[in-house]
Amino acid sequence: MGHKTLCEWRRHEIPFELKALRKIVKKPKFVCGKCARSANDKQYLCQPLRLKEKDD
Structure with missing residues (x-):
């Protein structure tokens, strides 16, 4: 799917791209x-904010 943000994904695309989606949202x-929405790399989000650890 390239480097589209998750916001740009269309509902009908999701079932066909589950393998890629699993990699994007893992950890x-x-x-x-x-x-x-959450992701492991900020390139997949339109307004990324870093998640903080519990200790922060």
């Missing part, structure tokens, strides 16, 4: 400030 480090 998330960022959350989108616009839509609250």
Whole structure:
């Protein structure tokens, strides 16, 4: 799917891209400030915010 943000994914694309989606959301480090989706790399989110560890 290239480097589309998760916000740009269309609902009908998700079932066909589950393998890629699993990799993107595994062990998330960022959350989108616009839509609250999460990802392990900020490139997949339109307004990425770093998730903090419990100790922070």
